[in-house]
Amino acid sequence: MIRVFSSADVLFIVMAVRWTLILSAIAFAGGALGGMAIALARTSQRKALRQFAAGFIQVFQGTPLLMQLFLVYFGLAVVGLPINPLLAAAVALTLHASAYLGEIWRGSIEAVPSGQTEAATALSLGYADRMRHVILPQAMRVATAPTVGFLVQLIKGTSLASIIGFTELTRAGQIVNNATFKPFLVFGTVAILYFALCWPLSLLARRMETRMRRAITR
Amino acid sequence: MYHFNFQPIFDNFDMLLHGAWLTVRLSLMAMVFGLIVSVLGAVAKTSGIRPLRWLVDLYVEVIRNTPFLIQIFFIFFGLPAIGIAMSPNTAALVALVVNVGAYGTEIIRAGIESIPQGQIEAGRALALSRVQILRHVVLKPALRNIYPALTSQFIYLMLTSSVVSVISANDLASAGADLNAKSFASFEVYLVLTVMYFLLAAGFSAVFAMIRRVAFSYPASR
Numbered sequence: 249m250i251r252v253f254s255s256a257d258v259l260f261i262v263m264a265v266r267w268t269l270i271l272s273a274i275a276f277a278g279g280a281l282g283g284m285a286i287a288l289a290r291t292s293q294r295k296a297l298r299q300f301a302a303g304f305i306q307v308f309q310g311t312p313l314l315m316q317l318f319l320v321y322f323g324l325a326v327v328g329l330p331i332n333p334l335l336a337a338a339v340a341l342t343l344h345a346s347a348y349l350g351e352i353w354r355g356s357i358e359a360v361p362s363g364q365t366e367a368a369t370a371l372s373l374g375y376a377d378r379m380r381h382v383i384l385p386q387a388m389r390v391a392t393a394p395t396v397g398f399l400v401q402l403i404k405g406t407s408l409a410s411i412i413g414f415t416e417l418t419r420a421g422q423i424v425n426n427a428t429f430k431p432f433l434v435f436g437t438v439a440i441l442y443f444a445l446c447w448p449l450s451l452l453a454r455r456m457e458t459r460m461r462r463a464i465t466r
Numbered sequence: 467m468y469h470f471n472f473q474p475i476f477d478n479f480d481m482l483l484h485g486a487w488l489t490v491r492l493s494l495m496a497m498v499f500g501l502i503v504s505v506l507g508a509v510a511k512t513s514g515i516r517p518l519r520w521l522v523d524l525y526v527e528v529i530r531n532t533p534f535l536i537q538i539f540f541i542f543f544g545l546p547a548i549g550i551a552m553s554p555n556t557a558a559l560v561a562l563v564v565n566v567g568a569y570g571t572e573i574i575r576a577g578i579e580s581i582p583q584g585q586i587e588a589g590r591a592l593a594l595s596r597v598q599i600l601r602h603v604v605l606k607p608a609l610r611n612i613y614p615a616l617t618s619q620f621i622y623l624m625l626t627s628s629v630v631s632v633i634s635a636n637d638l639a640s641a642g643a644d645l646n647a648k649s650f651a652s653f654e655v656y657l658v659l660t661v662m663y664f665l666l667a668a669g670f671s672a673v674f675a676m677i678r679r680v681a682f683s684y685p686a687s688r
């Protein structure tokens with residue numbers, strides 16, 4: 249039965265934005281923890297850690313996010329867990345974000361001049377103190393703009409969770425479209441909502457980048 | 467306890483190989499057409515004609531701030547409502563070209579802007595012709611500057627192309643979905659698919675590195 253595209257449908261789609269935001273937030277929080285671990289491992293003194301982190305990044309940046317989602321989704325059954333789209337999407341996006349943030353932050357850590365590490369070591373600071381008080385605060389300045397940029401990519405990436413059946417913004421659009429058959433309007437509305445989420449972040453990232461570049465080339 | 471069963475995959479491996487070839491072909495076509503769109507977009511953006519620049523800006527911002535999945539839904543399901551209907555395979559190619567064109571426009575624009583005005587003036591002082599300047603002084607160094615960004619965008623495009631399977635366009639991911647429907651060995655199928663995509667990405671990356679060695683091996687100034 250085809251019904252009209254009503255304000256209730258628009259409301260249904262708009263309300264689904266919260267699941268997109270929740271999924272993005274979970275993946276970003278998890279990815280921040282994982283990404284920090286990967287970045288530290290990638291810049292570590294130990295070769296085994298460096299190699300593990302490099303392999304992790306290569307695998308997750310060298311395979312489609314869609315395949316990662318399917319693998320985790322069906323992998324839950326392999327380890328004996330019940331199939332759960334939210335859990336699968338959260339785990340897959342967290343791993344995905346860990347790899348990308350790990351690579352971004354590795355670059356930021358390496359952008360801090362090595363003299364800083366040497367000076368900190370000369371002051372007999374241990375690894376933890378050196379990272380916490382000397383290296384990471386300086387790396388953070390370089391990292392913020394690309395991190396915000398990646399957040400946009402992550403929000404867009406959550407749309408793929410719809411394919412494994414998690415009802416976020418894209419899936420809400422599909423559901424409404426199946427009932428009303430107004431694809432132009434429905435997917436147009438969904439696109440505008442994604443744009444409203446992502447565009448301000450893109451602008452922010454660009455502004456941070458210009459400001460940082462100006463600070464560096466001063 | 468889960469029982470792994472790779473047998474149906476080995477039995478139907480030709481299906482996946484054919485799918486991989488389709489993905490390579492689709493990606494290559496999207497790269498070529500996407501590069502054309504990107505160059506046109508970048509030229510339009512640096513042209514100084516205001517309405518043209520705004521139009522390109524709008525295109526780039528809309529594409530870069532919406533998911534590819536929505537773009538392909540809009541093109542495949544939405545456009546027929548205003549009379550533009552395409553087969554799944556055509557819609558997939560169009561969506562990929564439109565998508566990579568937006569990212570490529572920004573990359574190529576940055577490349578063009580990375581050539582200092584002084585270089586062009588130096589070229590003129592050496593009595594190079596307009597075409598020689600464009601070819602040797604602007605385009606080649608510009609392309610070399612953006613080559614890593616452009617090729618990693620192309621590899622990302624190949625990975626993204628797996629999403630076209632949702633409108634049942636033919637590619638590696640859809641071949642995998644067919645095999646999954648036939649065999650029910652879901653995890654095994656997607657594990658093999660993931661490995662195949664990884665190898666495709668590695669292959670593309672190796673070819674791009676080779677092209678780079680051949681085309682841009684002359685000494686760099688920096």
